[in-house]
Amino acid sequence: xxxxxxxxxxxxxxxxxxxxxxxxxxxxxxxxxxxxxxxxxxxxxxxxxxxxxxxxxxxxxxxxxxxxxxxxxxxxxxxxxxxxxxxxxxxxxxxxxxxxxxxxxxxxxxxxxxxxxxxxxxxxxxxxxxxxxxxxxxxxxxxxxxxxxxxxxxxxxxxxxxxxxxxxxxxxxxxxxxxxxxxxxxxxxxxxxxxxxxxxxxxxxxxxxxxxxxxxxxxxxxxxxxxxxxxxxxxxxxxxxxxxxxxxxxxxxxxxxxxxxxxxxxxxxxxxxxxxxxxxxxxxxxxxxxxxxxxxxxxxxxxxxxxxxxxxxxxxxxxxxxxxxx
Numbered sequence: 001x002x003x004x005x006x007x008x009x010x011x012x013x014x015x016x017x018x019x020x021x022x023x024x025x026x027x028x029x030x031x032x033x034x035x036x037x038x039x040x041x042x043x044x045x046x047x048x049x050x051x052x053x054x055x056x057x058x059x060x061x062x063x064x065x066x067x068x069x070x071x072x073x074x075x076x077x078x079x080x081x082x083x084x085x086x087x088x089x090x091x092x093x094x095x096x097x098x099x100x101x102x103x104x105x106x107x108x109x110x111x112x113x114x115x116x117x118x119x120x121x122x123x124x125x126x127x128x129x130x131x132x133x134x135x136x137x138x139x140x141x142x143x144x145x146x147x148x149x150x151x152x153x154x155x156x157x158x159x160x161x162x163x164x165x166x167x168x169x170x171x172x173x174x175x176x177x178x179x180x181x182x183x184x185x186x187x188x189x190x191x192x193x194x195x196x197x198x199x200x201x202x203x204x205x206x207x208x209x210x211x212x213x214x215x216x217x218x219x220x221x222x223x224x225x226x227x228x229x230x231x232x233x234x235x236x237x238x239x240x241x242x243x244x245x246x247x248x249x250x251x252x253x254x255x256x257x258x259x260x261x262x263x264x265x266x267x268x269x270x271x272x273x274x275x276x277x278x279x280x281x282x283x284x285x286x287x288x289x290x291x292x293x294x295x296x297x298x299x300x301x302x303x304x305x306x307x308x309x310x311x312x313x314x315x316x317x318x319x320x321x322x323x324x325x326x
Contacts, residue, residue: 008081008084009081009084009085009088010081011081012053012079012080015079015080015081016053016054016080018084019067019068019080019083019084022307022308023067023071023307023308023311024067027041028041028043028056028065030056030058030060030063030065031069031311032058032061032063032065033061033063035058035060035061040059041056041057041058041059042056043056043057044064052066053066068080070311070312071123071311071312071314072119072120072122072310072313072314072315073119074314076116078108078112078116082106082107083116084303084307085106086102086106086116086120087120087123087303087306087307088303089102089105090117090120090121090303090306091299091302091303091305092299092302092303094261094265094288094292095265095268095269096265096266096269096270096281097117097269098117098270099114099116099117100113102116118277118315120306120310121280121281121283121284122283123306123307123309123310123313124284124286124288124306125283125287125309125313126283126286126287126309128206131185133206133208134179134181134184134187134206134208134211135207135210135211136211137208137211137229138212139181139184139208139211139212140181140182140211140212140213140214140248141180141182141207141212141214141228142181142182142213142214142215142251142252143178143179143199143203143213143215143221143252144177144178144215144216144218144255144256144259145175145176145178145194145218145220146175146176146262146263147172147173147175148173148174148176148262148263148266149173149174149266149273149278150173150174151172151173151174151275152274152275174190175190175192175194176188176189176190176191176259176262176278177191177198177199177202178255178259179202179206179255180254180255180258181211182214182254183294184294185294186258186290186293186294187206187286188258188282188285188286189202189279189282190275190278190279194220196220196223196224199220199221200223203224203228207228209227209228209229210228210229211229212228212232212248213228213230213231213232214232214251215233215252216233216252217233217234217236217237232245232250233250234250234251234252241253258289261285261289262281262285265285266281287302287306291305
């Protein structure tokens with residue numbers, strides 16, 4: 001039996017049981033009041049079609065709920081089996097899954113597929129405040145910035161020093177700053193403009209200052225690099241991409257590999273992304289990289305982790321925007 005023949009992708013009852021096992025490993029929890037006492041939570045039984053399948057009743061707050069309440073799947077009319085399949089496709093596709101491909105594989109409209117895709121990306125967004133800083137004593141953190149896609153707001157770079165924006169010229173590209181712990185997790189950020197102040201703020205908030213910082217020769221890093229245990233650079237302009245110093249190899253190849261996968265996905269799969277949504281695409285690529293390179297999870301484990309992270313998150317149509325993206 002192949003993975004796609006699994007009943008959770010085709011049978012509603014199997015899909016519901018799968019979601020409940022992931023979200024409620026110790027029994028149903030009421031999303032309205034937080035009650036987890038199984039003695040005061042009952043499954044609503046009755047005649048067929050007299051109520052929603054998988055409906056539970058909480059005696060504490062007198063509310064009813066299903067496994068989708070309190071998650072990005074709440075109030076969706078898309079069958080649960082298709083939601084489970086969509087989560088699996090996003091978790092298994094290294095460079096992403098376009099809404100057009102999703103709509104063809106699931107048999108839903110393009111509009112529905114696009115909305116589902118953004119909800120899944122919202123579920124994949126990690127809470128960096130709870131995972132702690134990257135790196136640490138004796139560990140290496142690589143930092144770099146990249147530029148992808150044309151700006152949509154005609155933003156004037158501070159480097160122009162007050163000179164007006166020239167409309168006849170193409171607008172600048174969107175800035176992305178990335179950090180990766182050597183052999184560990186990655187975090188990427190869409191910023192208005194990659195300045196020394198912006199880069200420093202990202203570094204000191206996300207990387208332990210006891211770490212060894214590896215960057216290229218960009219002028220964005222030397223001042224902030226002094227705040228870390230050590231700051232090592234490679235000079236790309238001179239053709240230097242790696243340098244051995246004792247048992248350590250100085251390079252930024254790890255973060256450049258992260259950017260390479262991101263750009264291949266954005267150009268080859270998604271093709272177009274509105275600037276307002278770029279942070280969600282970055283969260284999607286971070287999620288997959290962290291669970292593939294750092295945690296060595298299987299496709300199924302990544303999908304289950306995304307479903308688990310969908311709890312407590314909502315994304316309305318107004319929040320996700322009304323422009324269509326591939």
